[in-house]
Amino acid sequence: MEQKTGKMPEKKYRAGLITATIWKNEYNDKEDNTRVFYTVDIVRNYTKKEDKETKWYKTNSYNQKDLADVLLVTRKANEYIRLKVE
Numbered sequence: 001m002e003q004k005t006g007k008m009p010e011k012k013y014r015a016g017l018i019t020a021t022i023w024k025n026e027y028n029d030k031e032d033n034t035r036v037f038y039t040v041d042i043v044r045n046y047t048k049k050e051d052k053e054t055k056w057y058k059t060n061s062y063n064q065k066d067l068a069d070v071l072l073v074t075r076k077a078n079e080y081i082r083l084k085v086e
Contacts, residue, residue, distance in 0.1 A: 009022060011077075013077055015069035015072045017045045018062075018070050020040055020073035020076065021040065022039075023041070024038055025038065040077045042074060043059065043060055044059050044062055
């Protein structure tokens with residue numbers, strides 16, 4: 001799920017109820033050079049009625065009809081990262 005570091009995501013892609021969130025991460029290697037890598041969270045948003053109120057939730061479980069949207073946002077996230085890195 002989304003990271004709780006307080007930082008903003010680098011980019012988000014949405015298709016239907018599926019969201020891919022791209023996070024930029026940095027670390028210092030042994031020579032103290034700053035290195036960058038990216039991680040991606042892919043979630044499905046859904047609603048659930050609780051106490052006469054509808055609330056939004058996230059899950060990383062997908063049904064068959066979600067898979068086309070999972071594929072789409074995954075491809076877009078991969079394309080974004082590859083174009084940034086290369």
